[in-house]
Amino acid sequence: MIEIHNIQKSFSGVKVLNGISGIFESGKTNLLLGASGTGKSVLLQCIVGLIKPDLGSITYDGKVFTNNKLDLKQEIRRKIGMLFQGSALFDSMNVEENVEFPLRMLTPMSKEERRERVEFCLKRVGLENAGKKMPSEISGGMKKRVGIARAIAPNSRYLFCDEPNSGLDPLTAIKIDELIYELTKEYDITTVIVTHDMNSVMEIGDNIMFLHKGNKLWEGGREEIMDTKVPELREFIFASSLMRAAKKVDEELGSLDELSTIQNGREPEGEKPQE
Numbered sequence: 001m002i003e004i005h006n007i008q009k010s011f012s013g014v015k016v017l018n019g020i021s022g023i024f025e026s027g028k029t030n031l032l033l034g035a036s037g038t039g040k041s042v043l044l045q046c047i048v049g050l051i052k053p054d055l056g057s058i059t060y061d062g063k064v065f066t067n068n069k070l071d072l073k074q075e076i077r078r079k080i081g082m083l084f085q086g087s088a089l090f091d092s093m094n095v096e097e098n099v100e101f102p103l104r105m106l107t108p109m110s111k112e113e114r115r116e117r118v119e120f121c122l123k124r125v126g127l128e129n130a131g132k133k134m135p136s137e138i139s140g141g142m143k144k145r146v147g148i149a150r151a152i153a154p155n156s157r158y159l160f161c162d163e164p165n166s167g168l169d170p171l172t173a174i175k176i177d178e179l180i181y182e183l184t185k186e187y188d189i190t191t192v193i194v195t196h197d198m199n200s201v202m203e204i205g206d207n208i209m210f211l212h213k214g215n216k217l218w219e220g221g222r223e224e225i226m227d228t229k230v231p232e233l234r235e236f237i238f239a240s241s242l243m244r245a246a247k248k249v250d251e252e253l254g255s256l257d258e259l260s261t262i263q264n265g266r267e268p269e270g271e272k273p274q275e
């Protein structure tokens with residue numbers, strides 16, 4: 001579990017994060033949702049320690065990451081896996097070597113142990129036959145899979161993904177989302193995902209934090225987000241014509257349901273009979 005409290009960050013006097021607090025639980029996919037420029041990536045970078053917040057605290061499983069103790073920071077960093085937007089694979093290394101890299105850097109594993117772990121991780125992400133390929137020889141979706149295998153290889157307890165399905169076709173994007181979701185549950189990882197994709201929200205949003213102009217305006221699960229009354233979030237969700245259509249169908253199905261209840265001689269739920 002990761003807890004953030006009152007995270008604030010300004011650049012050149014311009015406030016980008018305005019006191020964000022929240023809890024990211026383990027075994028859950030926690031989404032940072034919002035339009036471009038709302039501070040999602042800056043918050044993610046603060047949480048992983050790439051940017052120092054001006055104020056606020058970040059705690060990983062009870063250990064305070066923001067207390068400047070180098071040993072502790074390094075201990076936590078070893079448990080962090082990152083999936084970058086463009087996958088960020090090393091072009092000069094083949095797929096196996098990319099996945100092996102953090103094992104060489106962060107663990108005392110022997111060569112044989114590393115080989116077994118790489119094999120296991122590549123199999124888990126469905127790339128058992130791609131180990132010898134170079135990044136330039138594989139598709140965008142496969143690159144994301146390699147990035148995921150590399151991120152989880154050292155038994156990471158925390159997984160951070162910056163727009164994991166950017167640049168992918170919708171079907172591949174869903175598969176990548178599903179893979180991240182399954183791994184989160186399987187290994188009880190605390191996963192934090194930056195996204196502005198409503199498909200991801202509806203598919204894998206266990207816990208969603210909606211950011212707007214550096215403020216947290218809403219937090220909740222995918223089953224409640226469509227009913228939000230927060231105007232900025234409603235505007236964000238229904239900016240997509242697909243989501244507007246989905247809402248319309250939902251409302252029409254609701255009306256049909258109500259109609260059939262009345263036709264069957266029962267009162268619609270929530271309505272009291274007239275005296």
Ligand SMILES: Nc1ncnc2c1ncn2[C@@H]1O[C@H](COP(=O)(O)OP(=O)(O)OP(=O)(O)O)[C@@H](O)[C@H]1O
Pocket residue numbers: 011016034035036037038039040041042043196
């Ligand atoms: N290193 C930096 N120096 C100055 N300003 C920055 C820096 N990093 C981010 N910003 C500014 O902070 C604001 C929030 O940026 P951020 O990248 O977090 O947005 P975002 O919500 O992730 O958007 P997107 O979805 O487009 O990536 C933007 O106005 C951006 O220009």
